[in-house]
Amino acid sequence: MSGNQNMKLPIIISATIHVGVIVALALNIDFSSKPEMLAAPNTQPEALKAVAIEQNKVDDYVKQVKQERADTARKERERQAELDRKAEDARKAREQEQQRIQKLAEERKQQEVEAQKAAAATEAARIKQQQEQEKAAKAEAARKQKEQERQAAEDAAKKAEAKRQAEEAAAKKAEAERKAREEAERKARAEAERKRQAEEARRRQEQEMQDALAAEQSQLSAARSQQLMSEVNKYKAMITSTIQRNLVVDDSMRGKSCKVQVRLASDGFVTNVSILGGDPQVCRATQNAINKAGRLPVSPEPDVYQQMKEINLEVRPEFN
Structure with a gap:
């Protein structure tokens, strides 16, 4: 019995060691370090008790x-599922x-197609615009040509x-000059006629004055008072005759007159002439x-x- 018991103890120890190794392997225990040697049990009951405790630990x-x-x-x-x-x-x-990439590719292709269409449309629009510009340029050139024409x-x-206006002006000027020449000729003829009539009147007046002087000479034997008045009248007539000789007349003076007052020096020099009334034209001619x-x-x-x-x-x- 003692021999069997002695054999069981090493077996139990060996089994415990193997279980411990297995557990260590499961727990990744490092066996690189050398384990300490188990102390030999002093008594057999304590070894059995220790084996029982270790068995519980092994189970745990x-x-x-x-x-x-x-x-x-x-x-x-769970990790694999994740x-x-x-x-x-x-x-x-x-x-x-x-x-998405395929869609982008399709969209890119669509965009390329649309871009090609847009480019074609742009080119067509450019060609159309160029044609319209050429057409507009031709129209503008035609308009300018018409405008120039x-x-x-x-x-x-x-x-x-x-x-025409210059010719009309020249014709009017020529007509005016012709009328002016005709008017000048008419006035010259009228002036010549007036001078002729004035000369005839002067001659008549001189004749009349001579006749008056002769008549006055024949009346020298009259009374002094009559002689004085006749002298005054005579010199009045002579003064009137002198004025008539120097009077420039025209037809517009017919039937018109002018009253003047003449102041004379003793030698007959006219010191003052005053217009008393009458036709202005006749008065101017008289004063002149x-x-x-x-x-x-x-x-x-x-x-x-x-x-x-x-x-x-x-x-x-006076007019003749």
Whole structure:
């Protein structure tokens, strides 16, 4: 019995060591370091007790290892499931990306087609615009040509009108000059006629004055008072005759007269002429005739001079 018991103890120790190695392997225990030598039991009951305690620990370790392995397997399954899910998501993502790339390629092709169409349309529009521009340029050139022709026609018409107006102006000027010459000739003829008539009137007046002087000479024997008045009248007549000789008349003076007052010096020099009334034209002609004469006939006799030094006259132009 003692021999069997002695044999069981090493067997139990060996089995415990093998279980411990297995558990260590399961727990990834490092056996590189040398284990310490187990002390030989001093007594057999303590060894059995120790083996029982180790067996419980081994059982606990085995359970723990199993649990850990189960957890590791579960985690591995979960990890694998996650990897599968991610792989599926990646596959779906790849498929979606491929679909997107294909769609982009199709859209790019469509865009290229549309771009080609747009380019063709642009080229067609450019050609059409170029044709329209050429057409517009031709139309503009035609319009400018017509405008130049119209302007040339207007210029020609203006030149013709200016020439016509110049000819009309020249004709009017020639007509005016002709009328002016005719008027000048008429006035010259009228002036010549007036001078002729004035000369005839002067001669008649001189004849009349001579006749009057002769008549006055025949009346020298009359009374002094009558002689004085006759002298005054005589010199009045002589003054009137002198004025008439120097009077420039025309037909517009017929039937018109002018009253003047003449102041004379003792030698007959006219010191003043005052217009008393009458036709303005006749009055101007009368004043001019008196100023032209400068001196008028006056009697050397003082008493006669006193009667006529300030004399009023009525001048009526005479016409033959």
